[in-house]
Amino acid sequence: MSLTAFIQILLLGLALGGIYALMAIGLSLTFGVMRILNLAHGAFMILAAYLAFWLFVRYRLDPLLSIPFMMGTLFAIGIILYRILFSRLAGRADYTHLTILLTFSLALILEGLMGYLWTGIYRAANPPYAARSYSFGPWYIPAGQLYAALTSLILLSILWLILYRTRFGRAVRATMQNRIAAQIVGVDVNGVSMITFGLGLALAGASGSLLSFLFPFFPSRHWQWIAILLALVVFGGLGSLPGTVMGAFTLAVISAYATTLAGPTWSSALFYLALFLTLLVRPQGLLGKGEAP
């Protein structure tokens, strides 16, 4: 592999890594703060992708511009779901276990509804930039991927500012570190949990808008997405946000090289292998602390 090709693949891998990081960060946040393992995260991403797709086809609304709308809608869905389903279970010893079963049920409900409404046909939005690409020197990057990666970076930066520069963010981090201690020092743990769950789904919504023009999708596609995202979250360290971002970039870059060498068919296998290798060698993941809770 020549140096030019090496750098080219690195570029594409990094762009992909930014997108994966945005997709996975909501999942990681929800688990870190509430110990909810949201198996429906991918299904909500696909739902948002469908909404973005139809907004684009019907009203010519650019998927990038539909992001605020999608985030608002999914935030509201998240708040409602949290109040109906999860708040009543809070504090039970088998909480995480129950959330796995509940979110799995939710994913099935969503998949069935999407299949019923929109059939199993492959879809992909094609805004004008989907076919364009920027080149500089011997390298190029597709415009869609560039915009998506930049959008992801902006959203991740905003999230970072919220978490590390606001009172609410402090409360979220405190809850992540130790729920009971946070409650003792006066954090409204339930309120924080509800808003964080909404935020997690809002991030799935933003990811869905990007997904709609980057990757072809159909209802049952969300299983592959959730498997890949969970794999990279475990790889980075369950419950660690910096770990998730690092895991996303690392695996995306490796998979970009693997795709060039072995073809696109096996690129998702790499994520599963990384998962099993992580559990074998270092179960707490790259940046996880001690035993996974």
Add this chain to the structure above:
Amino acid sequence: MGNWATVREHERLESQLSIRTREIRHLVLTGLLAGLLLLPLLQVGNRGLTYFLHVMMMTFMYIAIASSWNIISGYAGYISFAHPVFFALGGYFTGALLVFIKLSPFLTAPIAGLLAALLGFGVGLITLRTRGPSFVIGTIALLLLARLLLDNWTWLGGSNGISLPLPNLPPHLFKLPFYYGLLFAAAGAVGLSYRIRHSRFGLGLRAIAQDEIRAEVAGIPTHVYKVLAFSLSAFFVAVAGALWGYQLSYLRPSAFLTVGMAADPLLMCLIGGRGTVAGPVLGAVIVVALNELMIALLGSTELNLSAIGLIMLLALLFFPGGIIGTLRERGRLPRWLDWD
């Protein structure tokens, strides 16, 4: 003194009761088994029972799967979405032997079961090292990895699938060997589940489900127990997969390795009662019957998946113990259904 007499009297009554219960249960079970063994004889004379036998076979298959799944995910409380992998392993392993070296799946099914147990052991060793959700994530990854492999392995037919030669039997007797084979798999799985439930091992698994840290402190080798439970829960699923695949005479990844297949045992155990011996059996019977009814009345649409999800969600929120658990809580569980 008076107190002791009362206690003795109570114990005497209790043991009498349990002898009677056991007798009744024996009678019910023997009767049921005899009935099921003799049922196909009707087909030899009558020939009109093919559909009925088919539904019975499907019920046996699901009893084997749900009872096996219950060992790791009911008793030990670790949800597995990887059971379709064991099912597919059974189908594809015996199917390949049939196609390439003409060995009957009826002979190789137990080997497939052992292979699945071995796979479960290996995967369990890796994914069950920690408490928490690593295991369920690992099983999802395993399911999708298996699907990826089978979709792309052209020597096993890839995503188009591979067809198997059928056994040489007159059409109206065709289903009989499969009927008995799957009945055997179901009985084996329920027997295994019963033996585990009434052993120290089973007690340890239930302790793990309730509070793993305490179980570990109490001296239970939790890692070994969990891995063994996962491994044992794979065996009869692969046996059922071998027979079911042969019976379909056509193996295709999209018929074996789907999330719907992964949801089935969960749904059945939630309805019947997770962590009980009779729950998965009851759940399998109910779900198969309901499913046949729904398809006959409404046809099969994407919304079936939503219905499954909705039923699971409602069961989780309002009847977490399923039928068996809810009846027991209210003290109305009939004795012949109480196998715990």
